[in-house]
Amino acid sequence: MDAARDLYRRFLLELWHAPAERLPALATEVVAPDFVRHRGGAPDQHGPAAIVTLIEQSTALFDDVAVTIDQGPVADGDLVAARWIFAGAYRGGIPGATAPVGTRVAFSGMDLVRLANGKVAEYWVSSDGDHLMAQLGVDGKAGS
Structure with missing residues (x-):
């Protein structure tokens, strides 16, 4: 079970903190070629590029x-x-947001991942x- 927990830590911590130029190669190391990111009511996304896109889109909106x-x-x-916590400083770009650029935010979430052949599938x-x-x-969204 330690290997599974270690792989998850790489998936969450190394990927989210990777330099932009290293992110695609690291995603290929950690995520299976047939990886599926399930998105609720939206279409699933596939392959290592799905996690790269998520991280790039998120970090485009937040510094630090x-x-x-x-x-x-x-x-x-x-x-x-x-369960994880995401924190950062708002860069701007979210439609309808009134918070000034630089506003510090933090929110939490929960992940469930399935592993296969030493990678996140x-x-x-x-x-x-x-x-x-x-x-x-x-x-x-206020008061929710």
């Missing part, structure tokens, strides 16, 4: 990004779960986007 593990990871067979995430949007002053 710090992703930490709050609870876990807990491993059971090929499944690993953990599937990824489900649930995060407190309402809390993030409230911190950024986006109408309709």
